[in-house]
Amino acid sequence: MLNIVDLHAEVGGKPILKGLSLSVGAGEVHAIMGPNGSGKSTLANVLSGREGYEVTGGSIQFLGVDMLTLKPEERAALGLFLAFQYPVEIPGVNNTYFLKAALNAVRKHRGEEEIDAVDFLALMKAKLAALSMNELLINRGVNEGFSGGEKKRNEILQMTILEPKLCILDEIDSGLDIDALRYVADGVNMQRDGKRSMIMVTHYQRLLDYIVPDYVHVLTDGKIVHSGGPQLAKDLESQGYGWLKAEEE
């Protein structure tokens, strides 16, 4: 599904990713943990093709395609989805309208027919209910005036509607209350169909209790320094990152 080899990337002339390699197979869930500023969100942005993130070395293959030459919308059309750590508010762009346009853009790329307004509303209603999301929210501007938790839920709503092949969830658990965490985790788990892959960036073991990953990686200073199974997250929770450094030396 995704193959990252020796990736180097800079932001504003500053090297952030320094030889990162990661391979994600179909249906796998990978958790990425690591200290603040280690480059987790940078990786997510580079994968999505954000301007200003310059790849200076290495390669990214997604479904056998070289991703580095693709625009953000082309990557999305191929089936990549990024749930943002800080979703932006876009007043004046209606949530429903935006989502329908996004879904149709992606469907068009897949060679499917456009969805009509009635079917779309039905789909949206079902997804909203599954996430226990307030229906009124989707009539507002995109994320406009949403609380932190509502924004995160809106990311998951978009994900469940767009049905991507690979989801990158950047701290989807931050700012969620206990119930919301459960709904979001349920939403994500529903998306685990054995084919869809996930990369989850998180600081907390708690999320991984709900969404059990296949692999856990530790990203430090722009590189993956350690990988393991779910137990690794538990060890990190109790011991911090210090022992990994000691081990390296």
Added chain:
Amino acid sequence: MSALKVQTEDRFVRAFDNLPTDSGMIHSLRDAGMKSFRALGLPTPHDEAWRYTSLNEMTSVADAAVIDASGGVVALSPPAGIRIRPLSQVLADDPALASLLGSVVACDALTALNQAFLGDGLWIDVPDDFSSGKPLVLLTTAQGNADRHPRIMLRMGARSFLRIIETQSIKNLHQGRVCNTVFEATLSEGAELVHSRMQEGGSVGSLISRVGIRLLRDSKYNSFVVTLGGAKIREDLRVILEGKDAHCDLHGLTLGFSNDHIDHHTSVEHCVPHTSSKQAYRAIVGEHATSVYNGRIFVEHDAQKTDAKQSSRNLILSQTATANSKPELEIYADDVKCAHGCTVGRLDDDAMFYLRSRGLSSEQAMRMLTFAFADEVLDADASGRVHAWLEQRFGVLS
């Protein structure tokens, strides 16, 4: 420069001499108009109010203007109860009414030019207490190789209510030709006018629009002007708040692309205590377009308790587009609330990336964000028509 200017004025003078001779009030009004046009001369970029907008387009042809004296404006199925007559007839019947013409709009060379070519404009009387759910639709079009000088005079009786939906289109006007409209209205006590104007120009030709509104006690004026492109569009909107508790709400939306040049000047004049005004103008410019907003607020010495608000927001979509925005405050009273703000910005990168990361092309994303910017002011469209009109031009917005 000055040779050109003389030449342009010359073409109007020659056209004037070619007018069929008329007698009576129209004739003397035209004479007076031409006299003052010649005395004033067309404005140049040296005039502060015309700094950004040159009338050179009007100098690009030298042959005498063909004048289309039909008046150039028609009223479509007006609501029953209001009286619409040809201007010439009203003046023939009651020459004394001539003194009302030009009493509200700013008197400059272009207003004078309009008067010099006064044709069969519209004189509209709305009786006291009139109200109708049906709007009055006015259509101004200018096309071909002819100048037009439409003129509208509106008098609204006490407590009357009227909606006007006006379309001004000069899309097929030839190079160097001008559509030079003047609209004047007086609103008696408690009257309310909702006035939507949809303006559209072409790649050549000029649209000059003068609107003058006099507000008496408790009257209300709600204006919404949308300008969709045009090589040269200039509107001067003047509102005189002359009676206590008079209020005006002025909204503007400019959309300029290619080489469009769109200039909106407003002058809101608070002449007595306890009046209020609000102005919200938005401009979106892309490609090589230029927009201008100059918002004047004038508060007379004894116009205490004036509440005047003004906001101008501008969105620039390309490196080669320009938005000029300038408040002009002249406040001579001391107990006044006056708030004004102006922003000029570009599309938000974070929002662009967010939309694109969901699969929308950069064109789609740009369009969505552009209309989101316009949305705030579109909400204020009391006629409900502007949105539909924009959708007609650009497809579904949201």
